[in-house]
Amino acid sequence: xxxxxxxxxxxxxxxxxxxxxxxxxxxxxxxxxxxxxxxxxxxxxxxxxxxxxxxxxxxxxxxxxxxxxxxxxxxxxxxxxxxxxxxxxxxxxxxxxxxxxxxxxxxxxxxxx
Amino acid sequence: xxxxxxxxxxxxxxxxxxxxxxxxxxxxxxxxxxxxxxxxxxxxxxxxxxxxxxxxxxxxxxxxxxxxxxxxxxxxxxxxxxxxxxxxxxxxxxxxxxxxxxxxxxxxxx
Numbered sequence: 001x002x003x004x005x006x007x008x009x010x011x012x013x014x015x016x017x018x019x020x021x022x023x024x025x026x027x028x029x030x031x032x033x034x035x036x037x038x039x040x041x042x043x044x045x046x047x048x049x050x051x052x053x054x055x056x057x058x059x060x061x062x063x064x065x066x067x068x069x070x071x072x073x074x075x076x077x078x079x080x081x082x083x084x085x086x087x088x089x090x091x092x093x094x095x096x097x098x099x100x101x102x103x104x105x106x107x108x109x110x111x112x113x
Numbered sequence: 114x115x116x117x118x119x120x121x122x123x124x125x126x127x128x129x130x131x132x133x134x135x136x137x138x139x140x141x142x143x144x145x146x147x148x149x150x151x152x153x154x155x156x157x158x159x160x161x162x163x164x165x166x167x168x169x170x171x172x173x174x175x176x177x178x179x180x181x182x183x184x185x186x187x188x189x190x191x192x193x194x195x196x197x198x199x200x201x202x203x204x205x206x207x208x209x210x211x212x213x214x215x216x217x218x219x220x221x222x223x
Contacts (some may be wrong), residue, residue, distance in 0.1 A: 033210065035213075041204075042200060042213045042215040043155070044213075045210050045212065046211070048210045051187060056209070056210055058210075059210070071167075101145070102145070102157060102211070103157070104154035104155050104156070106154050111213070
């Protein structure tokens with residue numbers, strides 16, 4: 001079916017506000033990843049979900065960041081009390097299982113004023 | 114354990130070749146290569162799972178030297194469409210997440 005989708009495509013928020021980013025993976029993909037990409041930088045791993053296993057949260061930069069995934073479908077990444085350094089493009093990717101090619105969504109560009 | 118990519122940037126004329134290297138200090142299970150065009154999401158090119166194995170995608174191929182913990186991406190007879198930033202992503206045994214290099218920006222000019 002369709003590829004990975006993310007919403008919103010752009011989000012502008014004020015420092016201190018909470019934001020929620022959404023990712024719809026490709027149907028049937030059991031693995032889901034969140035990455036952060038700052039302007040002109042590489043991809044920074046945030047969190048990985050695989051089926052019903054406990055997520056790998058080792059890349060979350062602080063306790064202001066959290067993510068959930070409902071079964072093998074939608075995932076939300078929540079950033080509480082946003083800071084200016086949180087400004088970046090947040091990319092979601094899914095794959096059939098771990099170790100397979102990852103399909104990336106278009107990303108959410110977050111700007112914290 | 115972010116892999117190290119080199120060079121940071123390369124400028125080519127159409128038809129020229131280039132090599133991008135990706136090195137890890139830790140034993141690798143696999144190496145992924147992705148290309149990202151400006152303002153777009155990264156797109157998968159190939160995965161290399163075994164030492165010395167070479168894979169290809171159009172005129173783009175890659176090798177994986179398990180002894181050196183290094184992968185190289187070869188752009189042969191480059192086309193304008195090859196322009197973009199190339200990222201290698203490394204996976205380690207028992208670890209399903211990718212660690213991406215900082216990227217190599219390739220510019221192909223007519």
